Amino acid sequence: MKNLSTIAALILTLTCTASGSVSASAPSPKSVYDFQITRINGPKKPEKLADYKGKVALFVNVASQCGFTPQYKGLEALYEKYGKDGFVILGFPSNDFGAQEPGSAEEIKSFCERNYKVTFPLFEKAPVSGNRIQPLYAFLVENAPWKGAVGWNFEKFLVGRDGKIVGRYRSKVKPEDAELTTAIETALKAKP
Numbered sequence: 001m002k003n004l005s006t007i008a009a010l011i012l013t014l015t016c017t018a019s020g021s022v023s024a025s026a027p028s029p030k031s032v033y034d035f036q037i038t039r040i041n042g043p044k045k046p047e048k049l050a051d052y053k054g055k056v057a058l059f060v061n062v063a064s065q066c067g068f069t070p071q072y073k074g075l076e077a078l079y080e081k082y083g084k085d086g087f088v089i090l091g092f093p094s095n096d097f098g099a100q101e102p103g104s105a106e107e108i109k110s111f112c113e114r115n116y117k118v119t120f121p122l123f124e125k126a127p128v129s130g131n132r133i134q135p136l137y138a139f140l141v142e143n144a145p146w147k148g149a150v151g152w153n154f155e156k157f158l159v160g161r162d163g164k165i166v167g168r169y170r171s172k173v174k175p176e177d178a179e180l181t182t183a184i185e186t187a188l189k190a191k192p
Helices: 004-014 071-085 105-116 135-143 178-189
Strands: 036-038 046-048 056-062 087-093 156-159 165-169
Touching (some): 056 071, 071 105, 071 178
């Protein structure tokens, strides 16, 4: 069976990503910075994740109708607390688990802003698991400290200033848990 990195490269080469066409000669992704994805709460054009180089980033697959949805509050608090130090949260809505993110981009954006005052970047809804997994998430699950499919909504991948995945946290790890906040603080102190 091909590994997820190979599958991600094949998907990236042969299909369109959320940002549009990728040429047949596109190289295999080497880091999260090699992807472009369109935001739902910002300009409606592909955004290069390379724009986040030098920051510590927390990638989170999110959903509006999940038991973990209240984590939005904690995620926004983390963003407000550490944002001035070079920290960003990147939210990726997905309807993969229990059909708990059925809304349109506008509905997701409105829900997050109205209920949780979310200001961190949210990107287009896309699969984060299964055979339709978006290329970014195929890369994350293959290159994280421990490999394997995303288990549920609000799983977290911590990426250091150098673009390397330094931590992975299951859904039950809350944004305010010491395990995660300590890892964020450590990553913020590291030089790129």
